[in-house]
Amino acid sequence: MTVKKIWPTSGNVNVDSAAAPKDDNEVVAKGACCMGFGIRHFQAFLIFLGLSVAYSLRVNLSVAIVAMTDKDAANPDFDEFSWNEKTKSLLLSSFFWGYICTQVPGGALARKFGGKTTLLCGVLICSILAILTPIFAKIGDWQLVCALRVAQGLCQGMIFPSTHTLLSHWSPLEDRANFATYCYSGSQFGTVVMMATSGVIASSALGWPSIFYLSGGIGVVWAIVWFIWGASTPAQSKLISPEEKKFIEQSIGVEAGDEHHAPTRTPWVKMFTTPAFLVLILTHCTNNWGFWTLLTEIPTYMKNVFGMDIKSNALLSALPYFAMFLMCFVFSGISSIMNRKQCIPLSVSRKLFNSIGHWIPVASLIALGYVSAEGATIAIVLLTVTVGVNAAPYLGFQVNHIDLSPNFAGILMGITNCAANIMSIIAPLIVGFIVTDEHDPNQWRIIFFIAAGFYFVGNLLFIIFGSTDVQSWNDPQPKPSPEKRNSTQLESQH
Structure with missing residues (x-):
């Protein structure tokens, strides 16, 4: 039995053989601890x-x-x-x-x-x-x-x-x-x-x-x-x-003491000149445009086109969110099976789940635009499907910030979420400009087509330009040794 079978690692991490368990019983114990609930x-x-x-x-x-x-x-x-x-x-x-x-x-x-x-x-x-x-x-x-x-x-x-x-x-x-x-x-x-x-x-x-x-x-x-x-x-x-600590650190590629040598400067210029990150910003923005268009405007649409006030019905109001909550675990289970079988690369997995969460809503939104005034039940089903499958991007672009830069993942999320929430504010305002008659289903159809277009383009860009490779600017710059610093100081004095 080898240590590698117990401690799975990423491709750029080397298992410290010196820290390996000394016998099979210790290996099994460590494996059970690390791979089970921790x-x-x-x-x-x-x-x-x-x-x-x-x-x-x-x-x-x-x-x-x-x-x-x-x-x-x-x-x-x-x-x-x-x-x-x-x-x-x-x-x-x-x-x-x-x-x-x-x-x-x-x-x-x-x-x-x-x-x-x-x-x-x-x-x-x-x-x-x-x-x-x-x-x-x-x-x-x-x-x-x-x-x-x-x-x-x-x-x-x-x-x-x-x-x-x-x-x-x-x-x-x-x-x-x-x-x-x-x-x-x-x-x-x-x-x-x-x-x-x-x-x-x-x-x-x-x-x-x-x-x-x-x-x-x-x-x-x-x-x-x-x-x-x-x-x-x-x-x-x-x-x-x-x-368990060693298992996590080896998996993400952290050596002992590395967290004390994390980069202190944020590479802003390199971030905003990285195509994969720029596409991530656009994908997050397009996702929020479609998602918040639905969440803010669908109650008005249902009330004026179908005569159904879902705001007054707590169960109907919560149904799309409940569907999304359940689908989080469905997609996560599928992802776990795929990871165990190692059937597709990480980048393909990210783009696959992102496509599910973006392109299925494209079809459902277009269909929603053609539902007749008598099809309130069909409209609710389409709405629930559209919001429910939006759980899939949690395994797509939503985690891509950590793929690109574990050291700056929080800052990357802050940037994309800031831009995306600006879209969340603009999207309902656009509805106000286009829908002048809230009872006209043709005007609402334009809104759904716009949201579908954002979903389609955002995911297409993510498929073409998205990446799961850790960027070069993620790693801390090596600190010069005391001898090198002294040598540099002497040279500067001369």
Whole structure:
């Protein structure tokens, strides 16, 4: 029995034979420890819960605002606010004003202070602000709530870059895409739970303020748990065994002590002159255009074209997110089987799953544009399919940042997510320019064709120019030896 059979490695990692187990029993023990459930899986579970909390905090106002402005939709014993549609739209969009601003700084802060710290701060502060929301609404009306939502966006702007930074340290190369899928599926889980339970909570004796108290309180509890058991890297974890730590570090190509010699300067110029990264930005932007066009405009489309108010139906509202949550595990299972059998290269796997998540929505969106006014059920099915298969890109472009540069994965995610969320704001505005008659299915067909076009072009560029090769600017520059530094200083003096 050889060590290589127990410790799978990437192509550029050499197994340290000196550290190998001395007998077969020790090999089996280490193999069982490393290949089974380990602390890395526990970390992924904690991140999953963190993202679930983050998204429940993100959408809590979206679901609570109905009860806050209509006593008939909730417990009438609590305050009601006379906010018009313009004010409500302003409140719901204000989160993204702050969210966009801290994407890139969030990645830089995660590299400097560790993903544990930035994720902790982002979720904890956002949770405290959520608890304060009912009080702010009472004393400062919509203006103070708007300021609070901007602040929450600033906090959450660090969450995705922090998550990518954590994944770059904790996920073995062989399971990188699966780890990312498990963690990011928390965003759908948090959305589903919040949307499915908000109506019941608002109608209960606790009223609509409890939506913010519960989501914020759970966020504080998660922050305490994460502070105790979370870790930025395997080397900083007090729970991990030496065998599992070595397994992870060898898989991702980290030598002992390497994390103390990570590059301190961010190679901005090299990043923005790398075709694979530029394409990654475009792919992320096109994905968000299509995804957010659906999530923001489909309720209006269903109500005006089919006469179906899915906003008032919690189950229908949560159905697409629930489908996406389930499909995360379906695609992850398929990916695991493919990895075990080693049937396709990594680059092909990334592009395959990305194509599933982009080109199936192309077909479903085009079909949605031709559904007749009597086909509400067909429209819901197509919508659910379109959003559901959007889980596949978690194993595609969503993890490609770590492929290109594990050292700068958080910053890369911050850059692409910032650009992509600008598209999330622009896409609904374009709908307002094109759809002048919300009851006209022909105008909505144009919107679906535009979204389908973005999906198609974005994935085509990713297939042609995307890469999974670690870029040369990822690695730290070797530090000169003391003798060389002294020699250089002497030469400069002469």
